[in-house]
Amino acid sequence: MANKEKELTFEENLEKLEEIVKKLENGNVPLDDAIENFNEAMKLAKTCDEKLKNAEEKVNKILNEDGKLEEFNIEE
Amino acid sequence: MEDKYITVSQLNRYLKFKFDQDPNLSHIFLKGEISNYKAHSRGHLYFTIKDETSRINAVMFYNQASKLNFTPEDGMKVMVTGRISIYEVTGGYQIYVEEMQQDGIGNLYIEYEKLKKKLEAEGLFDQAKKKPIPRFPETIGIITAPTGAAIKDILSTIKRRWPITKTILFPSLVQGASAAPDIVSQIKKASEYNLDLLIVGRGGGSIEDLWCFNDENVARALYECPIPVISAVGHEIDFTIADFVADLRAPTPTGAAEMAVPNQKDFYNYLNQVNLRLQKSIHQKIFDNLEKVKNLKNSYILKNPISIYEIKEQKFDTIYEKFQLVISSLLIKKKEDFNTKIEKIITSIKQNLEKNQNRYLLLINKLEVLNPLLTIKRGYTITRMNQNVITSIKDIKIKDKITVELTDGKIDATVNEINKN
Numbered sequence: 001m002a003n004k005e006k007e008l009t010f011e012e013n014l015e016k017l018e019e020i021v022k023k024l025e026n027g028n029v030p031l032d033d034a035i036e037n038f039n040e041a042m043k044l045a046k047t048c049d050e051k052l053k054n055a056e057e058k059v060n061k062i063l064n065e066d067g068k069l070e071e072f073n074i075e076e
Numbered sequence: 077m078e079d080k081y082i083t084v085s086q087l088n089r090y091l092k093f094k095f096d097q098d099p100n101l102s103h104i105f106l107k108g109e110i111s112n113y114k115a116h117s118r119g120h121l122y123f124t125i126k127d128e129t130s131r132i133n134a135v136m137f138y139n140q141a142s143k144l145n146f147t148p149e150d151g152m153k154v155m156v157t158g159r160i161s162i163y164e165v166t167g168g169y170q171i172y173v174e175e176m177q178q179d180g181i182g183n184l185y186i187e188y189e190k191l192k193k194k195l196e197a198e199g200l201f202d203q204a205k206k207k208p209i210p211r212f213p214e215t216i217g218i219i220t221a222p223t224g225a226a227i228k229d230i231l232s233t234i235k236r237r238w239p240i241t242k243t244i245l246f247p248s249l250v251q252g253a254s255a256a257p258d259i260v261s262q263i264k265k266a267s268e269y270n271l272d273l274l275i276v277g278r279g280g281g282s283i284e285d286l287w288c289f290n291d292e293n294v295a296r297a298l299y300e301c302p303i304p305v306i307s308a309v310g311h312e313i314d315f316t317i318a319d320f321v322a323d324l325r326a327p328t329p330t331g332a333a334e335m336a337v338p339n340q341k342d343f344y345n346y347l348n349q350v351n352l353r354l355q356k357s358i359h360q361k362i363f364d365n366l367e368k369v370k371n372l373k374n375s376y377i378l379k380n381p382i383s384i385y386e387i388k389e390q391k392f393d394t395i396y397e398k399f400q401l402v403i404s405s406l407l408i409k410k411k412e413d414f415n416t417k418i419e420k421i422i423t424s425i426k427q428n429l430e431k432n433q434n435r436y437l438l439l440i441n442k443l444e445v446l447n448p449l450l451t452i453k454r455g456y457t458i459t460r461m462n463q464n465v466i467t468s469i470k471d472i473k474i475k476d477k478i479t480v481e482l483t484d485g486k487i488d489a490t491v492n493e494i495n496k497n
Contacts, residue, residue, distance in 0.1 A: 009212075009214060010212045010214070010240065011210065011211055011212040014211075014212070017350060018350065020354075021350055021353050021354050021357065024354065024357035024358060024361070025353060025357045027357070027360070027361065027364075029361070031361060031362070031365050034357075034358060034361045035358070038354060038357075038358040041354050042351075042354070045347060045350065045351055045354070048347060049344075049347060051240060052239075052240055052340055052343070052344075059242065060231055060242070060243045060244075060245065061242070061243065061244045061245065062222065062244070062245040062246075062247060063244060063245065063246050063247070063265065067265075069244065072222075072243075072245050074227060074228055074231055
């Protein structure tokens with residue numbers, strides 16, 4: 001319970017961002033909240049951007065005959 | 077004698093009549109190989125159907141030929157249905173083809189159509205049952221051959237478009253008799269992994285090569301798979317049963333990968349747009365607030381601060397006047413009250429006085445009635461002796477000295493005689 005908030009998935013991140021943008025575009029947010037929302041949205045956008053750019057660790061895997069996952073590379 | 081001879085036309089017409097009457101010839105199923113194929117410019121097809129030792133002429137008119145889903149060619153093995161009749165002009169008999177299928181595949185097609193109808197009736201193709209394809213799948217399972225173009229295309233497309241997606245390949249046979257059960261078993265294995273999406277398919281091939289994707293068990297395994305499935309069977313014209321069951325159908329493995337993941341270029345554009353919208357909305361918000369401040373600044377009061385004082389002055393005057401008015405009216409009222417009270421007191425005193433006066437007068441009148449002088453006036457006198465009023469003869473005796481009072485004087489006298497009444 002006391003653990004850190006679970007890291008949002010890419011999609012959750014983006015959905016939150018979209019939600020904030022819609023809310024701000026609606027215009028009914030008080031200025032202070034709007035600025036706070038804006039800052040949060042900028043952070044979310046940055047996270048999305050970073051997640052996409054830091055894709056180095058991604059691996060393709062294959063399920064081998066023993067039922068184990070192995071790295072799978074295909075020459076291009 | 078001449079009557080015994082008939083014309084060629086009569087003979088051919090008679091033979092045609094005989095042919096046309098024969099129920100065995102009016103609807104026959106025939107298989108063989110096409111040769112001498114010729115497509116007439118008006119759409120009719122003329123060819124020969126032959127086997128190793130025999131041949132028969134065939135004609136397929138435009139009406140039927142236009143329904144063919146393949147282009148016939150010499151050497152092609154076909155199965156046709158039609159009727160046998162005679163072309164009177166040449167006297168040659170031929171088959172008038174009504175339907176034609178490629179041999180071998182034809183049976184498969186019948187099976188395919190039967191299975192398609194059955195599964196459709198069971199609801200395996202229902203649009204309402206289709207699972208949505210996630211926008212940003214984190215892990216995608218792929219069921220296809222581990223070698224060959226299909227897996228290569230899929231992985232390189234995913235890498236190019238959306239490099240953060242992880243993939244797990246579930247290698248499978250994709251042609252031959254063992255392909256279908258292999259695919260089924262891999263679909264079941266894939267269901268045990270935490271996958272957001274599954275791509276099932278293979279590259280293009282002949283219709284027989286693709287046939288495992290028309291297998292009933294494959295169809296049912298796909299239908300029961302809890303993960304959203306994109307089918308990716310390399311063919312362009314016809315749909316496989318797998319295509320109908322899958323949540324989404326792609327025409328090629330590359331197409332499946334394109335449907336599975338977004339394009340990062342598009343996404344960056346989108347993110348930029350979101351960013352712009354964000355900036356615009358916050359600027360609008362700030363602008364609106366600035367505008368409000370500006371409007372307030374421009375308001376009469378803030379532009380003419382002295383007017384606040386003026387207005388206060390004026391207000392004070394008004395209040396002061398009101399105050400005065402109230403006070404004076406209060407005073408007037410008090411005064412009036414006072415006067416009224418005074419008047420009342422005076423009136424009451426007057427009334428009291430009058431009342432008392434009346435009483436006094438009354439008393440005086442009464443007193444006057446009692447006044448002995450008044451009696452005297454009428455001729456009565458008061459007789460006294462030693463200041464005591466004599467009211468009876470018993471109070472006096474002869475020779476007593478008495479005083480008789482009248483209105484205008486006294487008489488001193490001596491009693492000479494006393495007579496009783």
